[in-house]
Amino acid sequence: MRVLFFAHLKDVTGTAHAEIKLGASLDTDALWQKLIAAYPGLARHRASVRLARNCEYAGANASFDDADEVALIPPVSGG
Amino acid sequence: MRLQIELTTQPIDLRRELPRELADAAGAVVEFQGVVRAEEDGHAVAALEYEAYSPMAERVMRRIAEEVCRRHPCLFVRVTHRIGVVPVGEAAIHVVAAARHRTEAFAMVTEFMNRLKRDVPIWKTRAFGRHELAASKPQ
Numbered sequence: 001m002r003v004l005f006f007a008h009l010k011d012v013t014g015t016a017h018a019e020i021k022l023g024a025s026l027d028t029d030a031l032w033q034k035l036i037a038a039y040p041g042l043a044r045h046r047a048s049v050r051l052a053r054n055c056e057y058a059g060a061n062a063s064f065d066d067a068d069e070v071a072l073i074p075p076v077s078g079g
Numbered sequence: 080m081r082l083q084i085e086l087t088t089q090p091i092d093l094r095r096e097l098p099r100e101l102a103d104a105a106g107a108v109v110e111f112q113g114v115v116r117a118e119e120d121g122h123a124v125a126a127l128e129y130e131a132y133s134p135m136a137e138r139v140m141r142r143i144a145e146e147v148c149r150r151h152p153c154l155f156v157r158v159t160h161r162i163g164v165v166p167v168g169e170a171a172i173h174v175v176a177a178a179r180h181r182t183e184a185f186a187m188v189t190e191f192m193n194r195l196k197r198d199v200p201i202w203k204t205r206a207f208g209r210h211e212l213a214a215s216k217p218q
Contacts, residue, residue: 074202076199076200078129078131078201079172
């Protein structure tokens with residue numbers, strides 16, 4: 001799975017993107033656990049960050065697999 | 080409805096004309112510029128830097144515009160968002176809505192901007208002071 005980080009989350013993780021191997025489909029909570037295990041600094045941002053799967057916001061019942069591109073979307077501030 | 084959605088790293092051309100075929104049909108053209116102010120969060124700034132998740136930003140902006148236009152029919156909408164470093168006084172976003180009557184065009188611009196600020200993955204990532212901005216420019 002390709003994972004993208006934006007804005008201050010690039011500082012939190014030290015990278016703009018990463019490849020993470022899931023092996024099987026994961027639900028939202030399991031994916032967050034995997035992300036936080038890899039980047040512990042993400043834990044305190046979880047409540048304010050939305051997940052996007054293949055350029056669409058992922059609902060609470062989404063599942064994720066290795067073919068997906070997932071972006072962590074912190075609060076936006078465009079315009 | 081014709082819809083144009085663009086992200087650009089260049090200064091936004093604010094004088095682009097509407098498509099010629101709209102000239103006779105549109106009774107209202109409403110335009111919004113979101114301009115970088117000299118103050119951000121209480122600090123003097125010379126520029127702001129914008130970052131986008133470009134493919135998703137374009138997709139979400141298109142969807143928002145289409146949804147809003149179903150409620151407030153417009154003939155034409157153009158949204159241009161600048162990314163990268165935007166100096167004070169220059170537009171970070173330019174929205175143009177043309178409709179038969181003003182009510183739809185005003186509603187389109189207002190609702191689009193409200194939703195953009197909630198859902199479009201674009202971020203102000205850095206504020207530059209005057210000296211930082213000068214130092215960041217190529218000699």
